Amino acid sequence: MAADQETHAPSLDWKQGRVTSWLTTTDHKRIGILYIVTSLVFFGIAGLLALLIRLQLASPDQDFITGDKYNELFTIHGTAMVFLVVVPILAGFGNYLVPLMIGARDMAFPKLNALSFWFFLLGGIVLYGSFFAKGGASSAGWTAYPPLSESEYSPGNGVDLWILSLHLLTLSSLAGAINFTVTILNMRTRGMTFMRMPLFIWAIFTYAVLLILILPMLSGGLTLLLFDRQLGTHFFVPEEGGSALLWQNVFWFFGHPEVYVMILPAFGIVSEVIPVFARKPIFGYAAIAFSTLGIAFAGMLVWAHHLFTVGYGTGLNSFFMIASFLVAVPTGIKILNWLATLWRGNISFDTPMLFALGLISLFVIGGLTGIFVAAYPVDWQLHDTYFVVAHFHYTLFGGSMFGIFAGLYYWWPKMFGRRLDERLGKFHFWLMFAGFNLAFMPQHFLGLLGMPRRIYTYSEGGAWEIYNRLSTIGAFLMAAAMVVFAVNVLRSRRYARVGNDPWVANTLEWFATSPPPPENWTAPLPYVSSPRPLRDLRIRLEETRLG
Numbered sequence: 106m107a108a109d110q111e112t113h114a115p116s117l118d119w120k121q122g123r124v125t126s127w128l129t130t131t132d133h134k135r136i137g138i139l140y141i142v143t144s145l146v147f148f149g150i151a152g153l154l155a156l157l158i159r160l161q162l163a164s165p166d167q168d169f170i171t172g173d174k175y176n177e178l179f180t181i182h183g184t185a186m187v188f189l190v191v192v193p194i195l196a197g198f199g200n201y202l203v204p205l206m207i208g209a210r211d212m213a214f215p216k217l218n219a220l221s222f223w224f225f226l227l228g229g230i231v232l233y234g235s236f237f238a239k240g241g242a243s244s245a246g247w248t249a250y251p252p253l254s255e256s257e258y259s260p261g262n263g264v265d266l267w268i269l270s271l272h273l274l275t276l277s278s279l280a281g282a283i284n285f286t287v288t289i290l291n292m293r294t295r296g297m298t299f300m301r302m303p304l305f306i307w308a309i310f311t312y313a314v315l316l317i318l319i320l321p322m323l324s325g326g327l328t329l330l331l332f333d334r335q336l337g338t339h340f341f342v343p344e345e346g347g348s349a350l351l352w353q354n355v356f357w358f359f360g361h362p363e364v365y366v367m368i369l370p371a372f373g374i375v376s377e378v379i380p381v382f383a384r385k386p387i388f389g390y391a392a393i394a395f396s397t398l399g400i401a402f403a404g405m406l407v408w409a410h411h412l413f414t415v416g417y418g419t420g421l422n423s424f425f426m427i428a429s430f431l432v433a434v435p436t437g438i439k440i441l442n443w444l445a446t447l448w449r450g451n452i453s454f455d456t457p458m459l460f461a462l463g464l465i466s467l468f469v470i471g472g473l474t475g476i477f478v479a480a481y482p483v484d485w486q487l488h489d490t491y492f493v494v495a496h497f498h499y500t501l502f503g504g505s506m507f508g509i510f511a512g513l514y515y516w517w518p519k520m521f522g523r524r525l526d527e528r529l530g531k532f533h534f535w536l537m538f539a540g541f542n543l544a545f546m547p548q549h550f551l552g553l554l555g556m557p558r559r560i561y562t563y564s565e566g567g568a569w570e571i572y573n574r575l576s577t578i579g580a581f582l583m584a585a586a587m588v589v590f591a592v593n594v595l596r597s598r599r600y601a602r603v604g605n606d607p608w609v610a611n612t613l614e615w616f617a618t619s620p621p622p623p624e625n626w627t628a629p630l631p632y633v634s635s636p637r638p639l640r641d642l643r644i645r646l647e648e649t650r651l652g
């Protein structure tokens with residue numbers, strides 16, 4: 106590796122970025138960082154809403170929060186975590202990494218890229234701002250099922266602002282998805298065929314294509330609901346000839362594949378991290394790449410497993426049950442290939458690796474309970490109970506959020522030129538891992554003991570008290586873990602600088618300086634002849650050195 110590439114690039118210190126240059130930037134790296142920082146702030150707010158929910162449920166017969174306010178809290182918490190945190194922070198990683206990993210100068214449409222960020226920010230301001238709307242924020246749940254979401258039962262502007270915010274966020278995601286798809290299809294460097302792309306790129310490509318397929322369905326549904334509320338149409342009003350089940354089908358045709366939009370890039374991060382910290386090539390590159398497409402495809406065929414209790418009958422229920430079971434096959438391929446990569450590896454348990462291993466263990470629990478509720482006779486018992494709340498937090502927090510933390514610790518040195526502190530990182534991981542399981546494992550038992558979701562209190566003397574108390578303690582431990590992370594980030598500006606490739610990794614982003622210059626590359630890119638171009642380059646350099 107040429108000497109000048111090792112020294113950190115002068116005049117690239119982020120402190121020199123003036124506010125205006127950030128406000129007007131079209132650079133994919135800066136837009137990526139704007140997405141990540143904004144999503145983390147939105148995560149903090151949605152996490153605080155969750156703490157209020159847990160405080161209200163910590164003991165029976167609480168009146169710390171009124172029923173109406175409680176309904177607003179879980180509605181905005183759930184909506185924010187999905188649309189303001191997980192989906193956009195993954196767009197942030199994609200924005201920062203896709204051009205660097207495929208050897209491009211920027212995204213295909215830089216200005217459209219900037220626009221999608223500002224739509225995202227505006228959507229977030231509208232959603233959180235809706236708490237101050239007439240009648241308060243939406244309290245119809247993140248699923249906004251009519252007739253509850255119709256103006257008869259949800260007067261005021263809360264639901265209208267919820268719809269406006271989701272329209273802005275959908276536009277933002279759709280613009281981003283088109284940008285990712287065009288960039289990955291057309292801007293890969295010399296030699297980088299599809300079967301030589303990093304697995305994270307496969308994941309972001311699938312994330313983008315899924316969004317393009319499902320977001321128009323959500324936009325259409327939101328518009329019809331707005332018409333019902335504002336123009337007096339009756340699309341979802343059964344008494345007037347409409348259908349409440351139409352909304353449920355429209356919402357979940359989008360909503361279920363949306364969970365794969367939230368997990369596949371996190372899986373992609375794990376597929377990048379595990380081979381680097383196990384010092385072994387990934388086991389079954391092609392199988393993992395195609396299982397990403399397999400999950401997306403099968404995931405489009407299962408949406409009505411959310412409607413098992415509406416009375417569709419054995420035929421339809423059985424189809425959606427079997428289709429839901431099928432998703433486990435490509436998911437299992439990923440899990441087994443990661444374990445095969447770890448097998449006999451020379452593993453170093455740095456923080457990115459700990460979070461990656463955390464994702465595997467927690468997602469397996471979330472996936473297995475998903476199989477339970479995919480069996481519709483079982484779901485008839487557990488639908489809308491805390492068992493379901495526990496299930497999707499194991500997949501969305503234990504899965505997506507743990508993957509996102511792995512990515513933050515792994516790519517932080519590339520983005521900011523310094524590694525986050527390992528001791529604080531490990532403390533963050535173990536506190537989060539313990540807090541998470543204490544918060545959500547007891548919720549499985551609450552569900553089995555019949556506790557419905559979305560209730561703001563419960564009576565004294567039942568079996569639910571201890572589990573709720575434990576769950577609340579767990580939620581506060583998770584909050585403490587996030588404080589440790591914030592301290593690590595704030596102190597990181599004083600840590601030592603690192604070179605291009607602090608982890609001795611495999612993919613092209615580590616060929617650039619840390620952080621990369623505005624034009625990304627300071628030297629001609631190597632010809633890509635495998636999914637591990639940087640490793641190939643290291644070997645070639647070693648061979649020439651040995652002559």
Ligand code: HEM
Nearest residue numbers: 152155158179180183186187246247501502558559560580
């Ligand atoms: C930060 C830690 C978190 C805690 C303590 C937490 C806690 C909770 C609780 C207790 C509920 C149930 C409210 C009820 O039914 O009455 C809930 C609902 C929900 N959470 Fe979380 N959550 C957290 C993170 C997340 C994350 C990362 C996601 C991922 C996207 C998420 C998505 C949701 C959704 C979609 C709902 C359903 C809201 C509804 O019923 O409309 N949560 N959360």
Ligand SMILES: [Cu+2]
Nearest residue numbers: 361408410411
């Ligand atoms: Cu589903």
